[in-house]
Amino acid sequence: xxxxxxxxxxxxxxxxxxxxxxxxxxxxxxxxxxxxxxxxxxxxxxxxxxxxxxxxxxxxxxxxxxxxxxxxxxxxxxxxxxxxxxxxxxxxxxxxxxxxxxxxxxxxxxxxxxxxxxxxxxxxxxxxxxxxxxxxxxxxxxxxxxxxxxxxxxxxxxxxxxxxxxxxxxxxxxxxxxxxxxxxxxxxxxxxxxxxxxxxxxxxxxxxxxxxxxxxxxxxxxxxxxxxxxxxxxxxx
Ligand code: DX5
Ligand code: ZN
Numbered sequence: 001x002x003x004x005x006x007x008x009x010x011x012x013x014x015x016x017x018x019x020x021x022x023x024x025x026x027x028x029x030x031x032x033x034x035x036x037x038x039x040x041x042x043x044x045x046x047x048x049x050x051x052x053x054x055x056x057x058x059x060x061x062x063x064x065x066x067x068x069x070x071x072x073x074x075x076x077x078x079x080x081x082x083x084x085x086x087x088x089x090x091x092x093x094x095x096x097x098x099x100x101x102x103x104x105x106x107x108x109x110x111x112x113x114x115x116x117x118x119x120x121x122x123x124x125x126x127x128x129x130x131x132x133x134x135x136x137x138x139x140x141x142x143x144x145x146x147x148x149x150x151x152x153x154x155x156x157x158x159x160x161x162x163x164x165x166x167x168x169x170x171x172x173x174x175x176x177x178x179x180x181x182x183x184x185x186x187x188x189x190x191x192x193x194x195x196x197x198x199x200x201x202x203x204x205x206x207x208x209x210x211x212x213x214x215x216x217x218x219x220x221x222x223x224x225x226x227x228x229x230x231x232x233x234x235x236x237x
Pocket of ligand 1: 208
């Protein structure tokens, strides 16, 4: 079995609060934590790097006391650096950014770490995996976009699977050579009908926005949805 085809039994679920009820965010994050979420995925959009405009450090600070699980801040902003200290102060645990939105990628990764957070790069569907090559030693996470960033509820782009396998191979080679662990997260259009192949291709962390928050009245509420995602991720277990 090649490293790229190893199926990873670990699965972290990161519900994206982009699809939550913003009028009840504290309640919503408490509900996903008690339903078994591993991370809170926090989508920051600036109406510049992406057309949409969402939430900033004040909202991160407001939800922080409601959960103990890590807050996974996905910055869809340009430029990046000025927001890093603000999110670190607001209680973010992981900060990821799009490399083409920062003039000095290595410096931004260091800045995130200096502020006590885990750091990661986010690659859009058409962004080359070569962005990872010279900064592997500074990454705690790689976030692969499986939709174009900007909106929840879009359809999963199938070419992400091949890219996922190649990033999985890079990460496995890095850790096999003594490098630090790097989480591999997939974001966009993750549902029960595709999470199995996504995990098979090498993801260990999956963002799910509309799949979780779009079905609050399904059997078992958020708990039911997340269990269904976990079961679909590892069929036969
Ligand atoms: C898209 C965001 C995603 C989004 C995922 O730009 O980064 O995190 O909320 O939502 P779904 O799971 O609905 O595709
Ligand atoms: Zn996201």
